[in-house]
Amino acid sequence: MHTHVRQLQQVQQQHQQQGQQQRQQQHAVHSLSMSEAQAGDTKPLNLCNAVNEALHQAMDSNDKALVFGEDVAFGGVFRCTVGLLERYGRRCFNTPLCEQGIVGFGIGLATQGYTPIAEIQFADYIYPAFDQLVNEAAKYRYRSGGTFTAGGLTVRAPYGAVGHGGHYHSQSVESFFTHVPGLKVVVPSSPAQAKGLLLSCIQDPDPCIFFEPKMLYRTSVEEVPVGEYTIPLGQAQVLREGADITLIGWGAQVHVLAQAAQAVADADGISCEVLDLRTLLPWDVQAVTASVNKTGRLLVSHEAPLSSGFGAELVAEVSRRCFLRLEAPPVRVCGSDTPFPLVFEPLYLPGVERVVDAIRATVRF
Numbered sequence: 001m002h003t004h005v006r007q008l009q010q011v012q013q014q015h016q017q018q019g020q021q022q023r024q025q026q027h028a029v030h031s032l033s034m035s036e037a038q039a040g041d042t043k044p045l046n047l048c049n050a051v052n053e054a055l056h057q058a059m060d061s062n063d064k065a066l067v068f069g070e071d072v073a074f075g076g077v078f079r080c081t082v083g084l085l086e087r088y089g090r091r092c093f094n095t096p097l098c099e100q101g102i103v104g105f106g107i108g109l110a111t112q113g114y115t116p117i118a119e120i121q122f123a124d125y126i127y128p129a130f131d132q133l134v135n136e137a138a139k140y141r142y143r144s145g146g147t148f149t150a151g152g153l154t155v156r157a158p159y160g161a162v163g164h165g166g167h168y169h170s171q172s173v174e175s176f177f178t179h180v181p182g183l184k185v186v187v188p189s190s191p192a193q194a195k196g197l198l199l200s201c202i203q204d205p206d207p208c209i210f211f212e213p214k215m216l217y218r219t220s221v222e223e224v225p226v227g228e229y230t231i232p233l234g235q236a237q238v239l240r241e242g243a244d245i246t247l248i249g250w251g252a253q254v255h256v257l258a259q260a261a262q263a264v265a266d267a268d269g270i271s272c273e274v275l276d277l278r279t280l281l282p283w284d285v286q287a288v289t290a291s292v293n294k295t296g297r298l299l300v301s302h303e304a305p306l307s308s309g310f311g312a313e314l315v316a317e318v319s320r321r322c323f324l325r326l327e328a329p330p331v332r333v334c335g336s337d338t339p340f341p342l343v344f345e346p347l348y349l350p351g352v353e354r355v356v357d358a359i360r361a362t363v364r365f
Helices: 002-029 033-037 047-061 084-091 099-111 127-137 191-203 253-268 285-295 310-321 352-363
Strands: 042-046 065-069 092-094 115-119 154-159 184-186 208-213 221-225 237-240 245-249 272-276 279-281 298-305 331-335
Touching (some): 042 047, 042 191, 047 065, 047 084, 047 115, 047 208, 065 084, 099 115, 154 191, 237 285, 245 285, 245 352, 253 272, 253 298, 272 285, 285 310
Parallel strands (some): 065 092, 115 154, 154 208, 184 208, 245 272, 245 298
Antiparallel strands (some): 042 221, 184 279
C-alpha cells in the first residue's frame, strides 16, 4: 500500500513539474504571429480570449455568422463564447446535447448561405457527429458536382490533455479526420495563431474542423493583434532554425518540442529545427521536406496514440521524398496505444525527457 502511494505521489510531482516547465516556455515559442499578421496595435491575450475575440470579429463583419452548441450562450465551459449572446442575441444560442444534431444543423445552415460556427464541447464527444462530418459535410460539394456546398461550416472543439481529464476529456482525435478529403483540419499552438487561423477557417470555402488545445487556454499568453487578420491555412511555420534534426508537432506539443530543443542545445550542442505544422489537412509538404532535406533527420511528436497517428503520414511522405538525404530513420514520440489514463497522464504523454532521449538517439544513429 505504501509503495502504491509513493508511486502516485511521484507521478503527481512529475505532472506538476511538467506543467511548470511548460508555462515557463510559453513566451519563448511564439514571437512568430506578429509578422504574419502585419498588425499594428496588439494586446496580451490568452488562447481562450483570442478565440473569443475572433468570434466577436467574425460576427461583427458577417451578419450571417452564427455560434451555437452546448452551453455557448452563457459563455461555454471554457468561457470562449462569453459576451456573444449579449451582443448578437439570437445569433448565439444553446443546442440540445446532441453532437450529430449540432453538426447536421450546421451543414443545413451552410447549404443555405449562412456561416455556422458550431462548438463541440469536448473533441472526445465528436464521434456521434462523425457520419455528418465525413459523409455529409466533406462530400456535399463533390457529390453535387459543385452545385451545392457546406463550405461555410466551422466546427470548433477543445482537444488534448488538460492535466486531469482522463479517457473521456483528454483525447487527441485529429487523425480520424485527416483521412477525409473535403475537410480541413487546423490546430493552433498560440493565442495569435488561434485568432488568425480561426478567422481563416470561418472564411474558408471548405468545411473546417478547428481543434483548440485546452491545456493552452489559460497557460499560453502573448501579444495578439487587435484588428481582424488571417493566417493562411496549409502553411507550417519554422519556429526555430536548426541544422541537425527537424522536430515537428502541433498544438500543445509544439511547446514540448521547443523545450526539448533548448535542452539538447544547452547540454549537447545539438541544433534542432522546430516546425509547427498548424494545418494538418492539407499539411505543408514543401516546408517539411525542405527542413528534413537540410537536417537529414526527422522527429514527429503528438499526444495521440502512436499507431495510425498523423505522425505516420509525415514519416511516410518524408521517407519517400527525402530518402537519399536521411541520416537516420525518422522517429515518432507519441502517446501510448492505450485509453488515455487519469493519474498516469504524465507517463502517457510524450514529455520533454522522452523527446530529448529520442533526439539524442537519432542524432547519434
